[in-house]
Amino acid sequence: xxxxxxxxxxxxxxxxxxxxxxxxxxxxxxxxxxxxxxxxxxxxxxxxxxxxxxxxxxxxxxxxxxxxxxxxxxxxxxxxxxxxxxxxxxxxxxxxxxxxxxxx
Amino acid sequence: xxxxxxxxxxxxxxxxxxxxxxxxxxxxxxxxxxxxxxxxxxxxxxxxxxxxxxxxxxxxxxxxxxxxxxxxxxxxxxxxxxxxxxxxxxxxxxxxxxxxxxxxxxxxxxxxxxxxxxxxxxxxxxxxxxxxxxxxxxxxxxxxxxxxxxxxxxxxxxxxxxxxxxxxxxxxxxxxxxxxxxxxxxxxxxxxxxxxxxxxxxxxxxxx
Numbered sequence: 001x002x003x004x005x006x007x008x009x010x011x012x013x014x015x016x017x018x019x020x021x022x023x024x025x026x027x028x029x030x031x032x033x034x035x036x037x038x039x040x041x042x043x044x045x046x047x048x049x050x051x052x053x054x055x056x057x058x059x060x061x062x063x064x065x066x067x068x069x070x071x072x073x074x075x076x077x078x079x080x081x082x083x084x085x086x087x088x089x090x091x092x093x094x095x096x097x098x099x100x101x102x103x104x
Numbered sequence: 105x106x107x108x109x110x111x112x113x114x115x116x117x118x119x120x121x122x123x124x125x126x127x128x129x130x131x132x133x134x135x136x137x138x139x140x141x142x143x144x145x146x147x148x149x150x151x152x153x154x155x156x157x158x159x160x161x162x163x164x165x166x167x168x169x170x171x172x173x174x175x176x177x178x179x180x181x182x183x184x185x186x187x188x189x190x191x192x193x194x195x196x197x198x199x200x201x202x203x204x205x206x207x208x209x210x211x212x213x214x215x216x217x218x219x220x221x222x223x224x225x226x227x228x229x230x231x232x233x234x235x236x237x238x239x240x241x242x243x244x245x246x247x248x249x250x251x252x253x254x255x256x257x258x259x260x261x262x263x264x265x266x267x268x269x270x271x272x273x274x275x276x277x278x279x280x281x282x283x284x285x286x287x288x289x290x291x292x293x294x295x296x297x298x299x300x301x302x303x304x305x306x307x308x309x310x311x312x
Contacts, residue, residue, distance in 0.1 A: 021109075026114060028111060028114075028189075030115075030118060030186045030189050031186075032186065033184065033186035033187070036183065038184065039184070040121075040183055041118060091109055
């Protein structure tokens with residue numbers, strides 16, 4: 001299921017990487033998006049998005065669905081329930097950390 | 105910063121991204137230009153389109169499909185597609201209900217006016233302002249609910265146009281606002297096409 005790394009602070013290092021965090025954030029607010037849309041929104045290059053997508057898919061955070069639209073391949077991406085849970089947990093942890101920082 | 109990732113802002117950006125192709129502007133602009141053809145009739149400038157309402161309704165259906173057809177065949181291939189999340193879907197449903205209520209109230213008020221049951225006292229100015237506001241509200245509501253900033257300009261342009269039409273008994277304001285919004289949409293559309301060429305492999309995928 002999840003192959004995510006956890007840092008000593010419990011923060012999911014897989015999500016913490018900026019490009020992957022961007023991908024997770026964008027996919028968290030939609031039901032699904034295709035590769036081209038996500039590439040345009042995140043500003044990531046083709047190869048960059050593709051490699052991060054594979055990492056997230058391996059971790060079980062991302063569902064990648066490949067189909068054909070008008071005889072052309074179309075890759076649809078969406079977060080799995082494990083991905084949504086991991087992302088919510090990550091946000092909560094980051095929020096708590098920031099609140100602790102500002103409280104000091 | 106109390107929230108490290110502002111998901112609401114991201115969601116608004118993602119959802120409003122679908123309006124960056126200018127097709128919505130072109131649609132509204134052409135609808136206004138079509139309405140102007142009708143207004144030419146009842147303002148007495150011409151009788152050319154006296155029986156134009158059925159034609160205009162057909163025209164509305166054709167023009168109303170511009171964003172859908174345009175996205176399906178032209179712009180989605182260049183910017184990709186997304187399905188909105190559950191919160192946005194709920195928001196769309198709520199908007200449809202609110203919009204339906206507003207339109208029903210508007211229709212009811214127009215009916216009362218036409219049947220002579222209700223007469224607005226206060227003269228033409230008040231009537232013009234009221235009509236302008238009634239037209240402005242649903243368009244502004246759509247703009248607000250869709251996080252579509254240009255929609256506020258559309259709402260203002262249409263609201264002011266309706267007010268001026270009633271005040272000065274001329275369809276010209278619709279012609280001007282329709283032309284401006286259509287032109288704006290065309291410029292945005294052309295800029296979009298230049299900025300978003302078809303991907304090299306014409307594929308919407310991570311595989312070449």
